[in-house]
Structures are given as structure tokens and as C-alpha cells.
Amino acid sequence: MLEPVSTTDTAPAEGPTATRPIGRPRQFDGDDVLATVVELFWEQGYAATSIGDVVARTGLSKSSLYGAFGSKEELFRRALESYLGDHRTMIEAMVADGPKGLAAIDAFFDRVGAQAGGPEAANGCFIVNTSAELGTMEPSVVECGAEHRAILRAGFTTALEGAVDVGEFPADRVAPTANVLVTLALGLAVMIRGGATAEEALLHVEAAKATLRIG
Amino acid sequence: MLEPVSTTDTAPAEGPTATRPIGRPRQFDGDDVLATVVELFWEQGYAATSIGDVVARTGLSKSSLYGAFGSKEELFRRALESYLGDHRTMIEAMVADGPKGLAAIDAFFDRVGAQAGGPEAANGCFIVNTSAELGTMEPSVVECGAEHRAILRAGFTTALEGAVDVGEFPADRVAPTANVLVTLALGLAVMIRGGATAEEALLHVEAAKATLRIG
DNA sequence: CTCGTTCTGGAACGTTCGGTCCGAATGGTA
DNA sequence: TACCATTCGGACCGAACGTTCCAGAACGAG
Numbered sequence: 001m002l003e004p005v006s007t008t009d010t011a012p013a014e015g016p017t018a019t020r021p022i023g024r025p026r027q028f029d030g031d032d033v034l035a036t037v038v039e040l041f042w043e044q045g046y047a048a049t050s051i052g053d054v055v056a057r058t059g060l061s062k063s064s065l066y067g068a069f070g071s072k073e074e075l076f077r078r079a080l081e082s083y084l085g086d087h088r089t090m091i092e093a094m095v096a097d098g099p100k101g102l103a104a105i106d107a108f109f110d111r112v113g114a115q116a117g118g119p120e121a122a123n124g125c126f127i128v129n130t131s132a133e134l135g136t137m138e139p140s141v142v143e144c145g146a147e148h149r150a151i152l153r154a155g156f157t158t159a160l161e162g163a164v165d166v167g168e169f170p171a172d173r174v175a176p177t178a179n180v181l182v183t184l185a186l187g188l189a190v191m192i193r194g195g196a197t198a199e200e201a202l203l204h205v206e207a208a209k210a211t212l213r214i215g
Numbered sequence: 216m217l218e219p220v221s222t223t224d225t226a227p228a229e230g231p232t233a234t235r236p237i238g239r240p241r242q243f244d245g246d247d248v249l250a251t252v253v254e255l256f257w258e259q260g261y262a263a264t265s266i267g268d269v270v271a272r273t274g275l276s277k278s279s280l281y282g283a284f285g286s287k288e289e290l291f292r293r294a295l296e297s298y299l300g301d302h303r304t305m306i307e308a309m310v311a312d313g314p315k316g317l318a319a320i321d322a323f324f325d326r327v328g329a330q331a332g333g334p335e336a337a338n339g340c341f342i343v344n345t346s347a348e349l350g351t352m353e354p355s356v357v358e359c360g361a362e363h364r365a366i367l368r369a370g371f372t373t374a375l376e377g378a379v380d381v382g383e384f385p386a387d388r389v390a391p392t393a394n395v396l397v398t399l400a401l402g403l404a405v406m407i408r409g410g411a412t413a414e415e416a417l418l419h420v421e422a423a424k425a426t427l428r429i430g
Numbered sequence: 431c432t433c434g435t436t437c438t439g440g441a442a443c444g445t446t447c448g449g450t451c452c453g454a455a456t457g458g459t460a
Numbered sequence: 461t462a463c464c465a466t467t468c469g470g471a472c473c474g475a476a477c478g479t480t481c482c483a484g485a486a487c488g489a490g
Contacts, residue, residue: 023466024456045348047262051448061469062449068467072448121351131409132347133260136336142410149406149415173429179422180399187402191364194346195357200364207394214388214429238436239486266478276439277479283437287478431490438485446477455468460461 042126091155101163116201124193156181257341306370316378331416339408371396
């Protein structure tokens with residue numbers, strides 16, 4: 001993951017001078033396909049999603065899929081990385097562009113809570129679902145989960161430090177509170193994925209937000 | 216689930232006077248088998264566990280399994296219910312017999328945290344894993360998850376009320392804090408299942424416990 | 431002991447799985 | 461235009477899946 005550039009794995013080691021690939025060009029965009037595949041695995045999980053499902057959803061043929069991604073396992077890994085990248089970008093954007101201090105954290109949890117009980121089933125967080133499904137079977141998934149938590153922790157820490165700056169929050173409680181917020185985010189994700197009603201989810205979201213303000 | 220009595224589903228409607236079953240008796244105990252099956256599904260998840268795995272682990276033959284439980288789906292449902300029952304019993308026992316007040320909550324989270332990074336992989340919570348894997352696909356799983364949260368909420372509420380009685384905790388914060396603790400419990404479970412190191416898990420456990428004492 | 435009923439082991443069923451293969455199609459290059 | 465590396469669609473593969481079936485074993489009742 002050196003460059004976030006669109007690549008499908010058969011990209012023939014593009015040198016500094018972008019060499020035009022020879023032979024018949026791909027008829028699909030690898031990143032578009034990956035986005036569709038993320039949706040699918042996110043909804044159904046790894047084991048319950050067959051290559052046939054992927055073929056049906058993407059419209060590609062099996063050989064195109066295997067030519068571009070190698071195997072179901074690799075395809076899944078790529079999907080997970082893609083999701084993680086998007087997630088990181090989103091968190092960083094919220095911290096940088098959104099409200100500051102405790103309001104930033106409110107905004108995050110409101111957004112999480114807004115998923116619950118939607119018309120189409122709410123799927124929680126792809127990484128959380130995958131961690132729960134596969135556990136420690138796949139080292140890359142373990143690493144992905146750890147990085148996911150690190151991203152959340154960093155975002156919460158930055159927001160809490162902003163809150164400290166404006167006197168909203170005691171400085172000595174930043175680190176433990178960031179950890180609590182990470183755990184709460186994971187818990188809410190699994191709760192929403194599990195079909196909690198919007199009311200129940202909202203209750204937990206409000207309780208999480210209230211936690212920040214009793215110092 | 217009227218009686219927690221050992222039944223496998225082909226029990227011929229045992230009347231008030233226990234009628235002796237006719238024909239060849241079972242050569243296994245349904246509850247023992249179910250306990251083994253819980254382990255297996257807990258470790259591997261629903262979709263990744265085959266009937267062949269169950270046969271290998273239990274030592275039963277396929278026909279015995281199908282005769283007693285009907286299908287993979289029913290077997291899984293029974294396993295989940297069995298786990299939920301054990302979980303309820305354990306929580307109620309902790310509340311009734313263990314330390315009181317905030318110390319009861321400490322004990323719970325210490326116990327959760329102690330799982331992390333063990334020699335054999337820590338599998339988190341079977342119900343949490345299942346909720347994350349299956350989402351809302353199966354209504355009985357949704358219901359099971361909701362009841363799991365209700366059990367936790369009730370236990371935490373009782374413990375917090377005990378803390379209020381001895382002046383450890385403000386009465387007006389019992390309900391929201393119980394909800395926060397439920398969310399934290401789910402979050403920790405998925406984190407541990409995902410292979411978090413013992414250090415990271417302990418950090419989050421301590422942060423969770425600290426949350427209770429800043430009022 | 432014999433009968434009736436149930437359980438057991440293992441073979442067998444049709445389906446679906448992840449993955450491979452190959453001939454036809456494609457489009458850039460010369 | 462002819463060439464050629466590559467991709468595409470779809471048939472195909474062996475293995476594994478969940479489930480069913482059946483002949484024989486096991487036991488209680490008569």
C-alpha cells in the first residue's frame with residue numbers, strides 16, 4: 001500500500017514513465033469492482049459470500065475476477081484494505097473539517113447512530129464484522145483490526161485535545177477516554193449490525209455522549 | 216425454553232408421569248453434545264463450520280446428529296440458546312454471589328479482560344460473534360442479541376443500584392451508565408476476538424473501569 | 431425369545447463450492 | 461493491414477457441502 005493508486009495486481013510494474021500496457025485492455029475499473037465487492041462482503045461476511053455471488057453482483061466473469069485478483073482470499077483482503085483506507089480518510093476528514101472538541105465526537109457518534117434501523121439493513125462496520133467472524137485465523141485481519149482501532153484512537157485523541165484547549169475537558173483524562181470511545185464505537189457497530197432498533201441504538205449513543213461531560 | 220431440562224427435540228412429549236421412551240436408547244447425552252457444538256461454532260462461526268467438523272468433534276455420526284437436531288440451522292440455534300442460558304446464569308450468579316456495587320462491575324470487566332491474548336485464541340462472546348457474522352439475516356439471532364444486551368443491562372443496573380445504596384455512585388446516572396457498560400462489554404468482546412494483545416485489552420478494561428469513578 | 435421401535439454407521443445423493451482452462455474477442459502497435 | 465499480448469465468457473474440474481437413506485444393531489415390552 002505504498003500508493004493509493006488504482007491497481008489490480010496484474011499491473012505490470014508501472015515504471016516512472018507510465019508504460020502503456022499491451023494486449024487487450026481491461027473492460028472494468030478495478031476500484032469500482034472493489035467497491036462493489038466491499039459492499040457484498042460487508043453485507044454477507046466472508047464465508048457466506050461465494051464467488052458466484054461476486055460474479056452476479058459485479059457482472060464480471062470468473063476468469064476476469066481471478067485474472068485480476070487471484071483468489072477469493074486475496075479479493076477479500078483487497079476489499080478490507082480498501083474499506084480501511086476509506087475509513088481512515090473519513091475519520092481524518094471529520095477531525096480536520098468538522099466541528100472541533102467534544103462536538104466532533106458528538107458528530108461521530110450521531111453518524112454511527114443514524115445507521116441503526118434504516119430501511120435497508122444496517123451493516124455496522126466491515127472491519128468489526130470481519131474481526132468477529134474470522135477472529136485470529138487470518139493475521140492480516142488481526143492487523144487490520146488493530147489499525148482500525150489505532151485510527152479511531154488517534155481521531156478521538158485529537159478531538160479530545162481540542163476540547164482540552166477550549167477548557168471543555170480535563171487534560172489528564174484524554175488518553176483513557178479515547179480508549180473508552182474506541183471500545184464504545186466497536187460496541188455500537190456490533191449492536192447495530194445485530195439489528196438493534198433505532199431507539200435502543202440512540203439510547204446508547206446518547207449515553208456514550210453523556211460520558212464525556214461528567215468530569 | 217420452559218424447562219432447562221435436557222431435551223433433544225425427539226423427546227416424545229414427556230408427560231407429567233415420565234414415560235419411558237421406546238426403542239433403542241440414545242448413546243449420547245444431548246446436552247454434552249450441545250456443549251461441544253457451542254465450542255465449535257464459537258471458535259469458527261456458523262458458515263465456516265461444516266457438519267463434517269461437528270461429526271469429527273463430537274464423534275457422533277451424521278444420522279445421529281440429524282436425528283437429534285434436524286438440521287445445521289437448528290443445531291446452531293440450539294447451541295446459541297444454550298450459550299445464552301449459560302451466560303444469563305453466569306451474570307446472575309456474579310450479581311448475586313460476587314462483590315457488590317462498583318466492585319461487581321470491576322470483577323466483570325477484569326474477567327472479560329483476562330481472556331485476551333491467552334495461549335489458546337480468545338474467542339470473545341459467541342453471541343457477539345454471531346450477531347456480527349449473520350447480522351439481521353436470522354430473526355432468532357437478532358432476538359438472541361437483544362436478550363443478551365438486556366441481560367447485561369439488568370446486571371449492570373443491579374450492580375449500579377447497589378453502588379448507589381452505599382454512596383459510591385450518583386442515582387441519576389444509573390440508567391445511562393448501564394447502557395454505556397453494555398456497549399463497552401460488546402466492544403471489548405469483539406476486540407478480544409479480533410486478536411488484540413493483552414496489553415491493549417487491559418488498557419481498555421482499565422479505562423472502562425475508570426469511567427465509573429469520575430462523577 | 432420375539433417383536434416393535436428407535437438409533438447408529440456409512441454409503442450415497444444432488445448441489446454448490448473455489449478454481450482452472452481454452453477458444454474467441456479485443457484493441458494497441460507497426 | 462497483420463500481428464500479438466491480453467482479457468473475456470463459459471464450460472469444466474474435483475472436492476466439499478448439507479442432507480437423505482438404508483441395513484443392521486440395540487434395547488424395552490410382551
